[in-house]
Amino acid sequence: MQIGQLATAADTTPRTVRHYHRLGLLAEPQRRGNGYREYTMNDVVRLMRIRWLATNGVPLGSVAAVLARDASDIEGADDTIADLRALVAALEAERAKLTQRLIKLSSMVDDVESGRPLSALPPKVAGLLAGALESAPTSEVRTALERERDLLEVLAISGKAPQEFLSFYAASIADDEQRSRYAELLSEWSSLEGKSLDSAEPVIERLSRTLMAWFEAADPFSSSEFDTTQSGETGMPIPLDAIIPDPAQREVVSRVQRALVSKSSPVKGAS
Numbered sequence: 001m002q003i004g005q006l007a008t009a010a011d012t013t014p015r016t017v018r019h020y021h022r023l024g025l026l027a028e029p030q031r032r033g034n035g036y037r038e039y040t041m042n043d044v045v046r047l048m049r050i051r052w053l054a055t056n057g058v059p060l061g062s063v064a065a066v067l068a069r070d071a072s073d074i075e076g077a078d079d080t081i082a083d084l085r086a087l088v089a090a091l092e093a094e095r096a097k098l099t100q101r102l103i104k105l106s107s108m109v110d111d112v113e114s115g116r117p118l119s120a121l122p123p124k125v126a127g128l129l130a131g132a133l134e135s136a137p138t139s140e141v142r143t144a145l146e147r148e149r150d151l152l153e154v155l156a157i158s159g160k161a162p163q164e165f166l167s168f169y170a171a172s173i174a175d176d177e178q179r180s181r182y183a184e185l186l187s188e189w190s191s192l193e194g195k196s197l198d199s200a201e202p203v204i205e206r207l208s209r210t211l212m213a214w215f216e217a218a219d220p221f222s223s224s225e226f227d228t229t230q231s232g233e234t235g236m237p238i239p240l241d242a243i244i245p246d247p248a249q250r251e252v253v254s255r256v257q258r259a260l261v262s263k264s265s266p267v268k269g270a271s
Contacts, residue, residue, distance in 0.1 A: 001039040010047040017047065025050050025064055057087055120156045121149075125170045132173045132183075140190035141183050151243060172214075185210060192248040200248040208255040215260065 003014045010017075020026040026046055029037045046067075053063050062083055069080050111118055111126075119126035129149050136142035152169070173179045188207055192200050244250040 001044070002036055003039065006039040006043060006047060009044050010051050012047070012051060020047070020050060023060060023064075025060065025067075057091060058084075059087075062087075119149075120153050122156075122166060122170075125152070125166055128170055128173045132179060135179075137183055138187060138190075141186045144186040144190050168215075189249060189252065192252070193246045195248050197248055197251060200251075204248060204251050204255070207252045208259075211252070211256050212259050215256070 001009075003017055007014045007017050017026065021028055026043065029039050029043060032038050049067060050063055053066060054060060058066060066080055066083070069077065107123070108118060110116075111123065116123060117126050117130045121129070129145065129152075133142055133145050133149070136145055152166075156166075171178075172182055185207065188203060192203055192207075197204070240250060240253065244253055
């Protein structure tokens with residue numbers, strides 16, 4: 001039997017057979033006088049066993065040990081069982097990942113088919129943000145909302161957005177009165193851009209106090225994952241000055257951050 005016939009019998013290719021030769025999984029057969037390899041039925045059985053193990057998830061590096069184990073070798077059986085169980089565990093973990101991907105992709109399909117924005121945020125939050133953007137009273141407020149949406153997506157993707165905070169945010173923009181008040185705060189926030197800290201101090205202080213009172217009422221930052229520190233860390237591998245480049249706007253966030261960490265209110269001026 002030549003290599004092409006052997007490969008056909010095992011539903012594979014001559015190239016794969018040669019690969020198994022190089023790995024030492026399948027012994028090189030003797031050559032006939034004409035130089036051709038002569039395979040036997042034993043080679044067919046060996047090759048088909050190799051293919052069966054590989055197709056069912058046994059790595060080629062483990063195939064030789066599995067095939068070499070004698071049925072009466074108890075110690076070898078223990079090793080084989082341990083190897084196979086490790087493979088099963090790895091496949092279970094991979095299946096869990098694939099299941100989650102399937103759920104996420106199916107959700108994306110539903111969002112697109114329903115005309116909802118494609119977002120890493122929970123559907124309710126993404127939908128409410130889209131509505132808030134459409135009804136933004138000014139271009140400045142719309143720009144501020146777009147920045148918030150992008151930041152929330154980064155937090156959601158990185159796993160740094162506690163569910164309590166997302167629920168609080170959704171409730172804030174779902175209520176007509178609160179959304180209107182929030183738009184006013186964003187308008188004030190936008191007015192800070194480009195101003196010096198000294199000239200903007202009254203607005204910075206007022207916004208800081210208002211935002212802190214709002215957050216304290218709902219306590220959306222109870223999760224330790226969202227804690228920030230005096231140094232201005234955001235809980236993400238992104239510095240605060242990169243997220244909010246404007247110094248006056250950043251000062252509002254810094255004051256609220258410090259107050260949330262220390263649980264102090266009203267918010268005091270920056271030191």
